[in-house]
Amino acid sequence: AHLVTVNDYLARRDAGWMGQIYHYLGLSTGFIAHDVSALYDPSYVDPRANQEDERLVHMRPCSRRQAYEADITYGTNNEFGFDYLRDNMATDPSQLVQRELHYAIIDEVDNILIDEARTPLIISGPAEAPSDEYRRFAQLVRRLKRNTAGEDEPPNGDFDIDERTKSITLTELGIARVEEMLPEIDVEAGESLYDPQYYELTHYLENALKAQYIFHRDKDYIVKDGEVIIVDEFTGRLMPGRRWSDGLHQAVEAKEGVQVQRENVTMATITLQNYFRMYHKLAGMTGTAKTEEDEFARIYGLEVVVIPTNKPVIRVDHADQVYRTMNGKFMAVVREIEEMHKIGRPVLVGTTSVETSEYLSNLLKRRGIKHQVLNAKYHTREAAVVAQAGRPGAVTIATNMAGRGTDILLGGNPEGLAAHLVEERCFDRRDLERLAGLVVSDQVDKAREMVRHHQGMTVDLIDHLQQLRRQYEAALQEVDRVGVAAYLAKQLQEKHSVDWDVGRQVVRALSDGSLDLARRLLEDHPQAEAIVAETHAQMLDLMRYRAARESGRNLSDFLAEKLYERHYNARAALVRAVLSNRLDRARQIVEETPALPASLIDEIQAVKEQCERDKQKVIELGGLHIVGTERHEARRIDNQLRGRAGRQGDPGSSRFYLSLEDELMRRFGGDRVKGIMERVGLDEDVPIEHGMIDRTIENAQEKVEGYNFDIRKHLVEYDDVVNKQREAIYRKRRAILEGKIDLDEEVKSYFRDEIAGLLDRYLVNYEEWMKQQIDQAVDTFTSPTSDEVNVEGVLRRLRGILPEVDGLDSAMLAELDSRELRRELEPLIEESIEHENPLRLLSREAQRIVGLLPRMPQLGTGQLSAAIREAAREAFISETHEAFSEFTGGYLDQATADEIWSDLVEAIDAAFDQVAVANLSAAQQRRQQQTLVESLRAAVNEALVRAWSHLSEDQIEAIIHSRLDDMLEGWRQAIGDEDLKTFERWFMLATIDDQWRQYLTAMDDLRQGITLEAFGQRDPLVEFKRRGFAMFSELQENIHRSVVYNFFAQLPNHQAWVQAQRAAAEMRQRAAMSEYELEQRRSGGFTVRREMPKVGRNDPCPCGSGKKYKQCHGRPKKQAAAATSGGRSRGRRRRRRR
Structure with missing residues (x-):
């Protein structure tokens, strides 16, 4: 079950509060927040906790997945939703954290499911750098003024604001004025702000208008430290890190004159409505849901039940x-x-x-x-x-x-008031830092003088600072003697019974920044997460102390920080003990803590009693x-x-x-x-x-509630379209991630489908396909209002697939309308077939997919001799003969094959004969190399087209499939079956993510403009569904095509990565066997350094066992070395024994 709250503090507090009860019932309790996850453990006390509340100290750090594996998990709506999205962006099964969504219980359910439901959850990544247009339009809209004329009067201003919908529109006067201020718009030539080529300008203009006149500083946002921070409209809290989308945040930044941040692109998104509707069961609680029961019923299928109050309301x-x-x-x-x-x-x-x-x-x-x-x-x-x-x-x-x-x-909160009292009576952190500075610089007399003149300090603070310094000095001496890995491994062995060798591996993993590896090494230990967190913190503290000591700076700050943490926790514990009448525990805390006066116990009791008296007084006053x-x-x-x-x-x-x-x-x-x-x-x-006024106010609120409900209903209706597609994509993605799909067969099916489509397009239905291409090109470059055609754009679009258009007179074509242009272009299809253009297009696509052509020769830029040229010629002819055999597949009769091959060799010889061996400049050699490659590629392509013109569709298909199988098998042999499957999984996931990201952006654009369909008497939602379905079909095709066309192009990069990983793993293994560790250099490669000082065979073992090193942790390595060193060393030992 997931317990959903409105903020991280409440999630942590409630998990610790109720975790006690669940623990006694045999249930586990987890907690998740933005950057932490934990499990309730009554035997664990968080050493880094500095909160004043007992309910917060028993949360043991754990992995995100462990928190979700608990019977009950507390967290915020945003964290649950974002974890769902992150799970569906994972590239490895180990990165998944959530289980199946079963039961959600939501606190403040109206706040989460209604107030926050207008804002979808979005994970975004950086897009292109911010444009200067934001600042230009921020200055431009300041010169506009609001229209104050009535509806039936001519406008006297540049824009209208609809207070109800918070929307802003330009008047005719405003449009004309903006067009005058934008130099790129040629008004005299009939151009308008709303012409298609100025679409981007309207985007900047609309955002600038909203930023200037709809969004107000200190209401919708504040500016703090040069940053625009959104204010939550429901709670009034700041929302750091959250940004408005679609360029609005950048427009507000430009308005306020702060740095305009980079725009974002949506990578994954979901609405809260659709996220919580995925749970099998959903429930919630709040004190104010009755007025929204219709929305709960219609969107979530939830019934609102009113429960009587605990005590009668007398307000x-x-x-x-x-x-x-x-x-x-x-x-x-x-x-x-x-x-x-x-x-x-x-x-x-x-x-x-x-x-x-x-x-x-x-x-x-x-x-x-x-x-x-x-x-x-x-x-x-x-x-x-x-x-x-x-x-x-x-x-x-x-x-x-x-x-x-x-x-x-x-009457006041006694705990808060007591905490404030203790803070006033005790020293603050800055005072402790000054005292620590005197202690560190050995000015103890001045330190004692400072303590005497400070009411909140005592002399034993100096002793504690000195003791703390001695502890760290002793720890560093031991680290210098045995190494940090051996030192911390011994600590793990003594405190948590972790095997010394395992402890060293844990520390080594933490040194390399691999916390996941450290957790895996301790996965059998019941407190693995807590041990990793504690050891990591201990290692960082040692590093910080060493750095502070060596630099001579910040040492006092470090000691003061550590002592202040202990003192702060003691203060909080004292307040809790006194307020709960545990006076013996309070006296014990005072005795154990320096500079914590015993008089605070009586003063805290007095605060408690005063709060009781004040409470009675306030009650009497009403x-x-x-x-x-x-x-x-x-x-x-x-x-x-x-x-x-x-x-x-x-x-x-x-x-x-x-x-x-x-x-x-x-x-x-x-x-x-x-x-x-x-x-x-x-x-x-x-x-x-007056009753009429009360009714008017209530009617106004009902109107707003209805309007906001329409927004949320509108949002969920449109997101429902994307939601079904999201579920389909995420199901496919999860199946690939978890290995439920045979990736080899999946990849081959993509290739088979694409190859079949190419053969159908170019060999069966070429004429029909080319007509479609002509229609699309003409439609794209035809103005919908004037029917004028951009002929150059049409020819440019078709030139790559219909080269015959180059023979047309573009000036003559410019006189034609769209229908006449189509009639002029369609006869070229027959010419194209006669010129065997379909086969050329097919061979080009096949080359992109499976690489039919041989590698082109690279002559280099050095001194070129006739011998080098002839060697390159012979090598290329040999490789080309092998490729020729592959792309003919043995289907040609011998005479035809010999004729085509003879002509190809002649063309190759002619190309190489043009290569000069005289002294050439580097630029001339590059041009010569380019000319050679173009000539050879054209020759081989021509031979391929001639050969395939003699073959049937089935024979060509068999040739391409045979080449595909050979390439897959070759890569399997090169990198291994397991690494090939790893690549297939990674590449398919990356392709899905990339195409899904582009699809979300396209759907956002569609959604912003779909309301214009209403002007054509069409339902925008119906049109959105229709176009969304077509775009989703196109998305699936794009995923398949992207896999097919980029699969073999990306494999060499993966191979290089695999080889580098293997080399690094082998080096680490050799270093570990020799008691060395690796440091990766920024510039690449590794630096080998010892992880601990060299230990002599007769020295004490660093593990602390008391044995000699050769008889303890030195023995296995010696035996292993002896076993691998061969008979020579064994022979030497036998000779010594004689």
């Missing part, structure tokens, strides 16, 4: 107050906050954007009201802010608090008060914000303040209410409460 939800202007609304909000603040009630103010939260913060500052701001800019302070949001008199402004998932405790500054698009989000108050039977209240200038009211139905308020003559600071 008071006051009626909305609506003001005419934004200013009037915020004045009322400030008055409300001020009144609550005076009596001591905590207030949570919900905003919908960073911009609004900062505006309101400035208003409160002018009134002298102390408050905290929580938004995307200050997200790192979230825990501290929320911890105090329930304290008496606290005022907290939060952007999209609804999605933040943290309870606000009345609990937490919620102030909403704007209605959200969805009623669910408003209900979530209200739900921050009145948790678990606590008292509370809420009120929303709205204005007719709010985005929701502007977009949906505010004009009617605005007209009534203006007729009544209400001032901006006078609210109105």
Whole structure:
């Protein structure tokens, strides 16, 4: 089962929280996040954990696959989805991590399946470098102005914005103005911005308009450290690493003047709807799904069941107050906050954007009201802010608090407040770094002086720093004596009972960066992942310490970091112990930890008691008060914000303040209410409460919900088309990856189909095929509006397959329309057949597939003599005779074969006779070589065409198949059967991935323009399905063709790679036998170095056994050497014994 949550923290926390129960029930619990995976293990304590929560420390690191093999796996929706996509991009079965998708239980199910479902999951890779056009169009659109004229009036601006759909379109005035500003468009010649040749310009223009006028800084994104970072519209959190697609992100970067990043190309994609619909069973939980039950039923087939609350809800939800202007609304909000603040009630103010939260913060500052701001800019302070949001008199402004998932405790959060107290009482990291600097430089007296003047430090900190340094110095001395592999292998042997030889191999693998190999070496050990992680961290620490000591820099920082980690964990453990009334454990922590005062125990208890008193006070005042500054698009989000108050039977209240200038009211139905308020003559600071207004607001939200539902439904309908194709491609891919397909037979079937298609095209249905090519060329280069034909484009397209077009008068053809041009071109097909052009095309394709021609001679650029030329001639004639025998297949009668061969030899001799042996420059020799190759290739091709003109279709097919079988068998002998299968699997997967990537890009382009079909009275979805089916058929053909035409071209590269891998493996094996290890050089090749100092036969064994080296780990190698050294050395030993 997969437990799906909204963020990594909740996934880890809940796995550790519930893992205890599952463990007692005999179930295993896994956890996955972006860069970590772990299993719940109550006996394991993460040595690197620095979290304050006990639920987070028992997660033992493991491989991704092990986390998925657990009975229950926790993670986020994005991680599960991306792992599915990555599994379907894997090139080796060992890279697969997920099992079959069986049961998913989703926390905050409405947030994941509805709010986030509008954005598909996309794995992308870098495309071409970013264009300068983004900056050009960013400057251009700044000169445009918005149209403010009514629908029936002529436009007075350049563009219109539809607030409801957040779309932007140019007016006729705007189109004319843009065309004037673009010098490449010749308006006088009748050119338009929307001509096909300017398609790319419209792409840049549309993105620039959206970036400038639809997407707003501090609302949709922020700019931080020269980077545009998206703000999640539902949670208000930053989304680093996420980027808008289709060039929109680049347009926003150009607008803000930061560096424009490289564009991306989609490599794999899936919508959340289609991902979660693949599970056999699906369920979820949330507090706000009732308003969306129709969508859950229609898209996911899920029923919404309302479960009564644990305790009755006593929160008071006051009626909305609506003001005419934004200013009037915020004045009322400030008055409300001020009144609550005076009596001591905590207030949570919900905003919908960073911009609004900062505006309101400035208003409160002018009134002298102390408050905290929580938004995307200050997200790192979230825990501290929320911890105090329930304290008496606290005022907290939060952007999209609804999605933040943290309870606000009345009276304050004692754990958060206690952690803040401990941080104030103890030293910080910078102070410890300064102290460590004095210790490292042997200025101990100054260090003691510093400690005496610092309230948070004690003298025993100096002792601990010195002890820590001695520990690392002793470790490095031992490493220098026996080597890092032997040292760490001994540690593994003592701590985890790992065999010493295995330990050394593990360390060697980690040194080479091969963590997978290290895991495989320890696969039988129950704590393999934890051991690998611990050993790797230990090795890196030794390397860091050595580097810091040798450079004389950063040594103090290193020691301070290590000691601070221990101290931080002790602080967190102290807080947990006191708050859970384990005072004996708290005293033990204080005694064991330097500079952790015992007085903290009483102070933490006082914080706990104060929180209890404050809680009672806040309850008496009415609990937490919620102030909403704007209605959200969805009623669910408003209900979530209200739900921050009145948790678990606590008292509370809420009120929303709205204005007719709010985005929701502007977009949906505010004009009617605005007209009534203006007729009544209400001032901006006078609210109105009326049933009609409540109904208007609810109707507006229902409209937005319906609109957003249509977007999600639209998305899933279109993705359903790609989804069926994705499933087919991924099934095929998985079968290849897991070896469920006979790859030899699969590859041969591709070749057979392609060869059969070529024979049918060129020998059976050539006339029909050529007519299709003429029709396609004419259609491609004919204007749909004027029926004018680009004749040069047509001739250029056909010249390679119909060379007879060169004899036509292009000036005469330019006078013809498309039908007349077709009639003029079709008679050339008969001429082409008479000239045996079909056979030439067939031989050309066969040569590309199976290489029928002999290798062309390379005379080089050195001094050329007559002897060298004659030797090259003889060698080429010999190879050509062998090739001639192959491509005739013994089917020609002897007289015909002899005639063709004689003419071919004559042509070869003539070509070589043109090769001059006089002194030539390098350039002249290159031109001569090129001329020779062209002459020889033409001669052999002509002989091939003549020979095949005497053969039947079946005989030609047999010849090509025979050549294919010979080539496959030759490569099998050259690189081995296993390596050939490896190549077949890799190459087929790479081909599928490459073609699928191109297909996704083409489908994206199709989808963006398919809505135009509606103007032709055609259903865009039906057209998308029809064209998508045709494109998918073409995709499968392209996969087969790409395999066929590139298979033998790629094999030499694979052969070179196999040979290099074998050579490296042999060198590593020899080095390992001699107790050496390899370091790969950047420039290529390897450097051999010892992994540990040379050990004498009578020296103690580095493994720590106490035996002599010759009687311990030195003996097997000596025996092995003796066994392979031959009788001579054995004879010498016998002579010594005598």
